[in-house]
Amino acid sequence: MTTATQRPSRWRRCLALLMLMPVVALAGTATASGKPLRIGVTLHPYYSFVANIVGDRAQVIALIPPEANPHNYQPQPDDITRAMNLDVLVVNGIGHDEWAFQIVKAAGRTATLPIIQANASVALIPIAGDQSGVKVVNPHTFVSTTAAIQQVFEIARRLGELDPDNAATYRHNALAYAARIRELRARFMTRFAALDLSAFRCATTHAGYDYLMQEFGLFVSAVIEPRHGVAPTARQLANTIEAIKRANVRVLFAEKNFSLDLAKPIEAATGVKVFALSHITGNAYSADEFEVAMAENLETLAQAIEFTQPARSTP
Amino acid sequence: MASLSDAITVVRPRSGRWESLALLLATLAVIAGVAGYVALRPQKAGPPIPLSWQVRSFDGLGAVDQAIHSALLPAGEEIIWFNNDTGGWITLEHAQKLLLPPFYRDGFWKTHGEVQWQLILPGTHQAHGLSGDAHAPADPSANQVSQATQGQGATVYYGAGGRATGQSAYLLVIGHAHAGVMWANQATIWVHPDPNAPYPGIVKPESLVGDGWRQVIPYDGTSEVERVKGTQP
Numbered sequence: 001m002t003t004a005t006q007r008p009s010r011w012r013r014c015l016a017l018l019m020l021m022p023v024v025a026l027a028g029t030a031t032a033s034g035k036p037l038r039i040g041v042t043l044h045p046y047y048s049f050v051a052n053i054v055g056d057r058a059q060v061i062a063l064i065p066p067e068a069n070p071h072n073y074q075p076q077p078d079d080i081t082r083a084m085n086l087d088v089l090v091v092n093g094i095g096h097d098e099w100a101f102q103i104v105k106a107a108g109r110t111a112t113l114p115i116i117q118a119n120a121s122v123a124l125i126p127i128a129g130d131q132s133g134v135k136v137v138n139p140h141t142f143v144s145t146t147a148a149i150q151q152v153f154e155i156a157r158r159l160g161e162l163d164p165d166n167a168a169t170y171r172h173n174a175l176a177y178a179a180r181i182r183e184l185r186a187r188f189m190t191r192f193a194a195l196d197l198s199a200f201r202c203a204t205t206h207a208g209y210d211y212l213m214q215e216f217g218l219f220v221s222a223v224i225e226p227r228h229g230v231a232p233t234a235r236q237l238a239n240t241i242e243a244i245k246r247a248n249v250r251v252l253f254a255e256k257n258f259s260l261d262l263a264k265p266i267e268a269a270t271g272v273k274v275f276a277l278s279h280i281t282g283n284a285y286s287a288d289e290f291e292v293a294m295a296e297n298l299e300t301l302a303q304a305i306e307f308t309q310p311a312r313s314t315p
Numbered sequence: 316m317a318s319l320s321d322a323i324t325v326v327r328p329r330s331g332r333w334e335s336l337a338l339l340l341a342t343l344a345v346i347a348g349v350a351g352y353v354a355l356r357p358q359k360a361g362p363p364i365p366l367s368w369q370v371r372s373f374d375g376l377g378a379v380d381q382a383i384h385s386a387l388l389p390a391g392e393e394i395i396w397f398n399n400d401t402g403g404w405i406t407l408e409h410a411q412k413l414l415l416p417p418f419y420r421d422g423f424w425k426t427h428g429e430v431q432w433q434l435i436l437p438g439t440h441q442a443h444g445l446s447g448d449a450h451a452p453a454d455p456s457a458n459q460v461s462q463a464t465q466g467q468g469a470t471v472y473y474g475a476g477g478r479a480t481g482q483s484a485y486l487l488v489i490g491h492a493h494a495g496v497m498w499a500n501q502a503t504i505w506v507h508p509d510p511n512a513p514y515p516g517i518v519k520p521e522s523l524v525g526d527g528w529r530q531v532i533p534y535d536g537t538s539e540v541e542r543v544k545g546t547q548p
Binding site: 093094117118119120121122123124125126135137141146147149150153171175178179182183185186188189190192193197211214215216217219 | 372373374378379381382384385386388389392393396413414415416419421422423425426427533534535536537538539540543
């Protein structure tokens, strides 16, 4: 009798243990323990993208301080501490945030921290202008609307894989965010529709705006920096000025948050008018930063195009 | 009086010039070593090399085609998500409401050739109508229908009639798992050098290639990371 009552009890315990095994196995991950994912981001646009995708279902953590310039950033001890406590990190991965991999390595997370390459499925384009005949990948996919939407979709898809319980929400939010970005773009497209874009030629100090120009069918004739973040030599600058004159360029786009040192001498030598576009860096991290900065960029672009329109003759 | 030649004593190296020979051999060895390294050094992964029927988006397309291809990629993703959620497809009318490029008739559409798009739904293809793929056999051994209609379960967005200089015609082909296609639920993009190329009717890859269509290979972030850092785990 005693044996008979003990057997079902032992079976029940074994059964309960078997049922608990998956829970025990998943106990280490943030989502399985009921905690929201802690998602690290490297650049300002990715903060906006991820914040809009996850809403209140996860925590977004910027890996570096908001005022830092990603082009020449040197990792700090606080960055390493932050990296130690992340569940996943979203990176550009093709030229703006190489320092992130140093931080992850220093935090001892190389093997344990999932990395989402936001550009994994974005069709990259070369830097416009003369790059000595070499086609160099342009990493500024986040200064755009179409490539930005593609990155939002990629991030949402990968986050859904890591956090299946919230996958549907992430996808729904990503689609809603993409719709908002397209509405923003459509507002300016309507304004551009009345303008003649065929003769528009521009130069840029920094090769940051090719994806944006591509969306509007605009053509960049020359890029002042010979390589990303590299100042031109006197000879290269002279060649660029010559190219600007040859191509009848009337507009030069400089970088809003960086020095205008490069733009001023070119303005003086060629008579181009300088407009400043945002690289979407240097402000406080926020969910709406990308939309605000892109609206400003599109407004600047519209003003530049309007500047190049032939003057209407007055009756 | 002794001659000048008598006064000159030639001193021969004791080693018999072997140092010169050794130096020559060492130089040759260094040159051979450097040449061997240059010839045999491990190559970094480059951009994917297109086959004869493919074209790379990065450096094989003109500016207009490149922009339309860039717009088709996220559009394809959104169309697939829409289909997963609703079972339906984003019609061209719906695309206008969604402001979805490259179908939405805005400034982008205007500056990129005013391409005329058509949506060809599964079951309306020439061969697809005969396949009865809605009842595709579950038994793999009896999968002849899937084989014969491979690609014909696809939904296709066909764009032609573009007016921009050097522009192509376009196909966004979205495979469908039920028809047994190899790229189920994924989008592939094809271009034809004739902007007025007729709709191919059969969207199997071999038929498209035969009709002069070329598949566009995107050079994406994954490819770039592999090029720079090698294959990622």
